[in-house]
Amino acid sequence: MIDFTTIDYLKNGNKKQKRVYEILTKHRILEKLKEYSPILAGTIPIEIDIEGSDLDIICEVDLRFEEDFLDDLMFSKFIPHDVKVKVEYPIINGEKCIVLNFMLEEFSIEIFGQNKPTIEQNAYRHMIAEYKILQEKGEDFKQKIIELKQKGIKTEPVFGMLLGLNNPYEDLLKM
Numbered sequence: 001m002i003d004f005t006t007i008d009y010l011k012n013g014n015k016k017q018k019r020v021y022e023i024l025t026k027h028r029i030l031e032k033l034k035e036y037s038p039i040l041a042g043t044i045p046i047e048i049d050i051e052g053s054d055l056d057i058i059c060e061v062d063l064r065f066e067e068d069f070l071d072d073l074m075f076s077k078f079i080p081h082d083v084k085v086k087v088e089y090p091i092i093n094g095e096k097c098i099v100l101n102f103m104l105e106e107f108s109i110e111i112f113g114q115n116k117p118t119i120e121q122n123a124y125r126h127m128i129a130e131y132k133i134l135q136e137k138g139e140d141f142k143q144k145i146i147e148l149k150q151k152g153i154k155t156e157p158v159f160g161m162l163l164g165l166n167n168p169y170e171d172l173l174k175m
Helices: 008-012 015-026 063-075 122-137 137-148 155-163 168-174
Strands: 040-042 053-062 086-088 098-104 107-114
Touching: 008 015, 040 122, 053 122, 122 137, 122 155, 122 168, 137 155, 155 168
Parallel strands: 053 107
Antiparallel strands: 040 053, 086 098, 098 107
């Protein structure tokens, strides 16, 4: 299986993956986030992205120190000063999280911070489950996923539809 905890696999991936690798390394994004155990999650790593798919970077953030996290991101030249950043604090499963959204070159970037190890976060766990399903089900299944996503259906619900899952967000975590 691919080691998704690094981005080395992107170097040998499809055209978009190679471009993502280029941007992330050029701007040293994951290097600058390394103390937060960053992982690129979502659809691009598992090649089911569509036009406009963003780069989802998950991080482990102790939200008692969220100011440090924001200071690192906003003032350490991580995010260029001319980039407009939207910051939100959603509550997910009763836990406060932090989400930063901004554009970097042609990609929308979402940095998601939660006080939980990144490999235990749902975004990573969903991606791993989806990757394994894609490996089992093959190219036709993958193309059906992409076609439904292009119609505006989110990733987990698409898997749920095709696999007959009642609650895809929960059921994928059990797989």
